[in-house]
Amino acid sequence: MSKIVGHSVPRLEDAALIKGAGRFVDDIHFPGMLHACFVRSQYAHALIEKIDAAEALKTKGVVAIWTLDDILPHVSDHLLRTALPSPAYLQTLDRPILAGRETVYVGEALAMVIACDPYVAEDAAEKVQVHYQELPAVTDIREALKDGSPTGRCSRLFLAASWACSFHGDARRCRAL
Amino acid sequence: MSDDQQIRHIAVTVNGTRYEREVNVRTTLGDFLRHDLHLTGTHLGCEHGVCGACTVLYDGRAVRACLMFAVQADDASIVTIEGLADRDGHLHPLQAALVKHHGLQCGFCTPGMLTTLVEFLDMNPKPTAEEVRVAISGNLCRCTGYQGIVNAALEAAEVMAQQREGGR
Numbered sequence A: 001m002s003k004i005v006g007h008s009v010p011r012l013e014d015a016a017l018i019k020g021a022g023r024f025v026d027d028i029h030f031p032g033m034l035h036a037c038f039v040r041s042q043y044a045h046a047l048i049e050k051i052d053a054a055e056a057l058k059t060k061g062v063v064a065i066w067t068l069d070d071i072l073p074h075v076s077d078h079l080l081r082t083a084l085p086s087p088a089y090l091q092t093l094d095r096p097i098l099a100g101r102e103t104v105y106v107g108e109a110l111a112m113v114i115a116c117d118p119y120v121a122e123d124a125a126e127k128v129q130v131h132y133q134e135l136p137a138v139t140d141i142r143e144a145l146k147d148g149s150p151t152g153r154c155s156r157l158f159l160a161a162s163w164a165c166s167f168h169g170d171a172r173r174c175r176a177l
Numbered sequence B: 001m002s003d004d005q006q007i008r009h010i011a012v013t014v015n016g017t018r019y020e021r022e023v024n025v026r027t028t029l030g031d032f033l034r035h036d037l038h039l040t041g042t043h044l045g046c047e048h049g050v051c052g053a054c055t056v057l058y059d060g061r062a063v064r065a066c067l068m069f070a071v072q073a074d075d076a077s078i079v080t081i082e083g084l085a086d087r088d089g090h091l092h093p094l095q096a097a098l099v100k101h102h103g104l105q106c107g108f109c110t111p112g113m114l115t116t117l118v119e120f121l122d123m124n125p126k127p128t129a130e131e132v133r134v135a136i137s138g139n140l141c142r143c144t145g146y147q148g149i150v151n152a153a154l155e156a157a158e159v160m161a162q163q164r165e166g167g168r
Helices: A068-074 A118-127 A171-176 B029-036 B093-100 B110-123 B129-135 B147-167
Strands: A035-040 A046-052 A062-066 A109-115 A129-134 B007-014 B017-024 B055-058 B061-064 B077-079
Touching: A035 A118, A046 A109, A062 A118, A109 A118, B017 B029, B055 B110, B061 B110, B093 B110, B093 B147, B110 B129, B110 B147, B129 B147
Parallel strands: B007 B077
Antiparallel strands: A035 A109, A046 A129, A062 A109, B007 B017, B055 B061, B055 B077
């Protein structure tokens, strides 16, 4: 007889989680551990002309402030894989780990501030000066369908990321099978 | 740390244990519990009062630990998820019911759900399902769809009523 099928199986993880004894990433502490805070885009679509971290770097306790340019020499790939391959996708949805020359949504991470303390990291992130050149953004699906509508990225030809796939047939025949 | 920081001495009781600590005036109660006292059962989600994960009991009242400063807890009694089971490790009826009714999956919202519902059942020992839903409307869960949590709260209310009857 199966011990699983036909039985209510208690979850192994609940014993810890229900008493607050789980271990999430932010629960892990090491001596001398540093903390990161991200500088985020204030625009839905903009070119990033310059990220000036000089003043922020002077904050006591700040160890480093990195942009995409600082990270590129050290990584094999600067894109986050965000979707499984599918013929429905018209263009890649993979996005950079930090925005480079262009930001495409409010809140996109532009720079990473690393400091001795999370409060100090947040203070310094506030001091990073980002110089933007705002670009048109589209926030309405009907507007997005019009010719010449702004695209998600300047390099793209259209906004649509995927086609919805649907199949038509005789449902009664399916049931008969 | 900046040189202009201000430090205060506080004495706070957490889960029955009294702690005296020097804290920065801008340290939130949530960070104080997690970083200074290493009580990481309280979870910080949104850090601006929306998600409810950081809810703790402050002199019996459910409060957002991300929206309070540690200095405001001076002389107060705090209860977190770590303080809900009894000394022998027996789960609070709400904890037992959440496990039984699949009221948690990833467990991130669980500390806030528990503390919110402990206060709620204290004020409303025989709630309807609708009242439970209103009570947890300030606590976001991305896993369960809430039905299991509501079922657990209703069962816990019954169990607690039976315990009160038995204790007479």
